[in-house]
Amino acid sequence: MRALLVVLATAFTLLVPAGPASAGTAPDYAEFPYAPTTYAEPFRGQFHFSSQSGWMNDPNGLVFANGLYHFFYQHNPHGLEWDTMHWGHATSPDLVHWTQKPIALEPGVHPGTLFSGGGIVDKFNTSGLKTGALDPIVVFSNTNGVSVFYSNDNGRSFQAYDGGRKQIEIPEESRDPNVVWDADRRQWVMVVWSNRGGNGVDIYTSPNLLQWTFASRYAADWLFECPDLFVLPLDGTPQWVLTSATSEYVVGSFDGTTFRTDRPQPKKMNLGTTFPGGTFYAAESFDNTPDGRVVQMAWQGGNRGGSWTGNATFPVALGLVGSPDGPKITRTPVAELDSLRADTRTWRNTTVTATNNPFAGILADTYEITARFDLRGATAQEFGFALHSRSDGTADRTVTYDRVAGTLYGRPFQPTGDEVSVRLLVDRGQLEVFSGDGLFSVADNVNFDSAAVSQGIRLFANGGTVRLKDAKFTRLSTSWGTAQSTLESNLPGPWHATAGQWTDVAGGKRAQATGDSFYLSASTAGDTTYQGDLRLDTAQAAGLTFRATPEGAGYTANIDAAGVVKLWRPGRDIASYSTPITQGQTYHLTVQTTGSRIQVWLNHGTSPIIDATDTAYSSGRFGANVYRGTATVQNLNTGPSGFAAFASGPWTAVGGTWTATPESLRANASGDAFYLSDRTASDLVYEGDLSIVNGVAAGLTFRAGADGAGYTANIDASGAVKLWRPGRDIATYSTPIVQGRTYHLKVQATGSRIQVWLDRGTSPVIDAADTTYGAGLVGLNVYAGTAAVRQLTIS
Structure with missing residues (x-):
């Protein structure tokens, strides 16, 4: 029976053909392929997690990071059966109320075989991968070796470390790396299932999550797939627990290199049907829980509906108790x-x-x-x-x-x-x-x-x-519907719609309305700064609503396809600013309220385009408004923008999507796209911070025409800093460029001479001459992917 189980499970996880149509591309990442649901379908768990749609199996990389529990899982978002594995992603503040998030790891974007794996929070930055204020989430996947992926934006996007190359090479069949922190020896420990003549785990250690050393092997017939290794106290003494996908486990000790147990006969922690597709398989525990609990979730494969397959067990806290038969695991539903x-x-x-x-x-x-x-x-x-x-x-x-x-x-x-x-x-x-x-x-x-x-x-x-x-x-009660899937916002919920239909799409929250429709948060304020990104699809208008009642009556600053930015309230258009508004293009509005004074800025311009007074509403809710048609809103935030730049009028997008988060300006394009200020210059010193989130290149553009044609100095993920203009690469400097890492570029143009500095170096990495463009606009460029931009200055 054991041999048959092994054969079936191996075929299940390795031999099902992958559908290449399910792979994605960097410009489309992070994918959110889910149709709307109320989670009220027959047989859909109301407090057990299931994917919004598609197939799910093993839990992967469970972590508590930056205030949220992150549940990643093996996932086919494009069908109801196992196929081309992605890493699905959901978050929760409390292990109970889960919110579907966009795809975390995606074939075609992230290299390797994205099978099951583990994850940790590198809160001490042992890897050196941290680039901002948030603790990195580092996850591990691939087969016949291990690749490393990491996120510096709390799981919103992941980059492949070292281009996805395997940091551990295992010549035998292997998969399912799992990592835990060894506090006594201040090292990371990894267990990987491998078939070195039979079932077992290879054990590796690392000081930094990136370089790994083989330490030992623990072989056992029962130890097949998806191992988990964690520490539980027994009468105050830490014990190491090693588990398998089939719910079996042993309790022992770990000396920094070798796992040992004096009771090698495994016990079972759950008596469900413990095979792939059964009712309890591939359980994994969370890393970095705030209270030190070891919390576990497993895959239940027997739950199916018209739009989803599979669910997760309800989270349990694990414990150890003594018995005449040795230590035994206890499983207790979490108090949440x-x-x-x-x-x-x-x-x-x-x-x-x-x-x-x-x-x-x-x-x-x-x-x-x-x-x-x-x-x-x-x-x-x-x-x-x-x-x-x-x-x-x-x-x-x-x-x-x-x-x-x-x-x-x-x-x-x-x-x-x-x-x-x-x-x-x-x-x-x-x-x-x-x-x-x-x-x-x-x-x-x-x-x-x-x-x-x-x-x-x-x-x-x-x-x-x-x-x-x-x-x-x-x-x-049901645990669904308490947070936002794709709308990025620092405004607390719950949110509610007054009319129309508001659904989640990859670009944010999309509304479809026949008249005025509002989407309102629970957050209220009087004087504040409020901003967001707005795109008209077919709608006449879309805007930021503030100081509003629960029905939406308040102020709205909007973009209108008639060619205006307008500030209005019910019964009165307070002020307007004429400017071309193109459907399908994203615009950024910022509103500042101080008493009766209301100012509106467009596309990061330095001066307000509307400066008016009105006393009808002194305080109320934040939200968004859409009028007659479909529109998409994103990044609804109070406080300052993460895009700090030199003084300019409103910026203009030439292709791509340009949005502003509290951390940075974020750009996405399938080819070349530009974001141009109204500042023109001939000779200049221009510098800024650039990061390729996923994709190919991002750069500083200068001496450009209104279509973006001019010079661009960029960082390129192929491993270069490049100076180029349409039709010619003027000069390149070969150097590793890591996706997700921030680089500082500085350009000095003096006549025909153009110099480029990287990361505040004392000498330019490029020193070239070109006479094609003598003066023009200053802006930004992104190519074939997503980039983040910060701190632009001109002198």
């Missing part, structure tokens, strides 16, 4: 489940018979039950709960303790003293059974019928009676 609790009913000291059902009259869809039964004096052969029961006596699933067989839910079970306790988590497509203070757990997928006539609960005893010591029923 309390945030979903609604109405509760309790019972105490009640006799259960075949006809006396204390739960009679309760109808419920998603809920939790805890109960304790007294075995002293019990005469019933079996007792338990019939879940989603009906008046005809049928039920979708029963959880039974059989006194004669000694089983709970059909699994061997040893009661604690004279008591049987059960804890049930009942969701629309999931059932999790716990007992024995977490020593017993079973994860299952059940297609529960949510119709009202099928929502009964029957507590039964067959062949006699049993005393119910106490029980609690708690209805659990």
